Amino acid sequence: MIRLLLSAVIGFFVASVVLRVADLDAGWEWAFGVSLGVMVPLMILVSIGRTFAGARQARPQDVDAAVRENRVSLAKVLETRATGTSINDQPLCEIRLVVASRTRPAYTTTTRSIVNLGRLPGLQRGAVVVVAQLDAERPDVALLDPAPADWQDIADRDTHVRDLPEAPVWDAGPARGRDRRGLVRVPAVLFLVLALVGFGARVWPVRDEALALVQGTPLAEVQAEAAAAAGVGPATGDGEEPAPAVDLFSAAHTRPAIDDLVAVAGGSQFTEVGIYGDYIVAEGLTAPGEPTTDRYTWRGGEATRDGAAPIQPEPEDLPDELFDVTTVDWSLVEPLVAQVPELTGITAPGGPSVLVRRATDVAVATPVEFHLWVSDEYYDAYLTADATGTVVSMHGGRPGSPAEAWEAAHGG
Structure with missing residues (x-):
């Protein structure tokens, strides 16, 4: 995982800085520049991953499964908020919805999705959209864009969902093995261990000098x-x-x-x-x-x-x-x-x-x-x-x- 690799590189970089300041990096002067050059792109990738964590995009196989298992339904838009992040000029939005589920009572949930600018006007408060519940045991939904033709016709003719009041929030907590942002949960101690491994790997060539300083x-x-x-x-x-x-x-x-x-x-x-x-x-x-x-x-x-x-x-x-x-x-x-x-x-x-x-x-x-x-x-x-x-x-x-x-x- 990129975050684990970043932890090791940060440890290596910190050791490089310390040895550079102490003037004990003879023969390893390149380590500072190389570790910095690797660390910065990794930090950018991790930052991007954190930003887009939890964004829901339905794959074709997800839609097919949702149709078969009766998990496609209409939803009413309560609020659409731009997060300030975009990719290819398409904004990442947080959309709060009332989902008119076909398998359980209506509920309110929030989804994050990259929205085509041309579709944005159709996601204003009160709009009716087609969504797919990605897991029958969880509230997470993804906007279907484009929606299956028959479902789009139902959304265009709907009068019932448009008048739904705000329903209770279905808060199921994070999925197993993931945190609330949707990232794979990794024990904090593992990040620390890998940082120490990176630090030790850089210090090892000058371990005698480092030991002398510690003593x-x-x-x-x-x-x-x-x-x-x-x-x-x-x-x-x-x-x-x-x-x-x-x-x-x-x-x-x-x-x-x-x-x-x-x-x-x-x-x-x-x-x-x-x-x-x-x-x-x-x-x-x-x-x-x-x-x-x-x-x-x-x-x-x-x-x-x-x-x-x-x-x-x-x-x-x-x-x-x-x-x-x-x-x-x-x-x-x-x-x-x-x-x-x-x-x-x-x-x-x-x-x-x-x-x-x-x-x-x-x-x-x-x-x-x-x-x-x-x-x-x-x-x-x-x-x-x-x-x-x-x-x-x-x-x-x-x-x-x-x-x-x-x-x-x-x-x-």
Whole structure:
């Protein structure tokens, strides 16, 4: 069914938007456009289906069956109302009728039908029309247009039905398996399940990054890890070997790289700086005084501006997120990184990741904090230090490590 397919496509589209905003859709950039291109026509089709749901048009076999089973009768028009929808310039109308049934007492019902414009004047209040009851157990009727010749003659000569008063409404409720609009009834939970299936199908290729985000890993770290896994690096374009990797954890290299980023940004106000061994990913003001942020990268000896940051801070929150990178003691990165294996019991080949930002840990009394994250195949750990280089909190780590002991002692 189109509605079920639409639910899955919506889930896929929503996931595409989320990953696009988070800048985790490398290699899947097409998914956003394709899902949008499929979703819009499906939404249009579903909208059309909802609009015309319940419109009654009698098929030739329906008329034959109604004639055989004595379900063709005259009806008096009580009201004809245009719904505002049309197809091929023919309006969809709601017509309230008193049906002079031949098998039960007269009753009032409403039918929806696409009406030929030439027939519309003949459907004014008081007009007598020929209808077919589509189901002997239900009030639903369809206008016969054209009506069988003998029945049309009876309608033209009628005087009895034309004078019928409005009869009681026969309200039988929706047909089995359908809702009141006439659409096939589908459990709401099924729409939700299919939306989640579509969402999961899109997230699956980047499931590791998504899991890391759910577990609380900062977005900048996840983006950097994804870029490293994809082998993203500077392109020389001239066949030259890329510049040798620089250990940015070393005090001799950290501050000069930060200075390069400040020069490219044209200012020293940043919201975060992520150091990942041989490259840096940072976010800072687009220009001094601007309410927007850009992403900046230092790699292979060169600092570059990469464009708008994927997630823009709210203008009112921006002042509380900014800090001056020139006031940070970047020489503290090297000793902090050196402590990580001893404190966590984890030794990663590329070393930990270091994120510098405005303090978020309640134990940090300085305006800025160092947040370090490290993992191997089995364990991960998080450490937070203040701007003096003092480690104030630890989480995770291998069994028996100081980090695990600290977390146990402080209730997680």
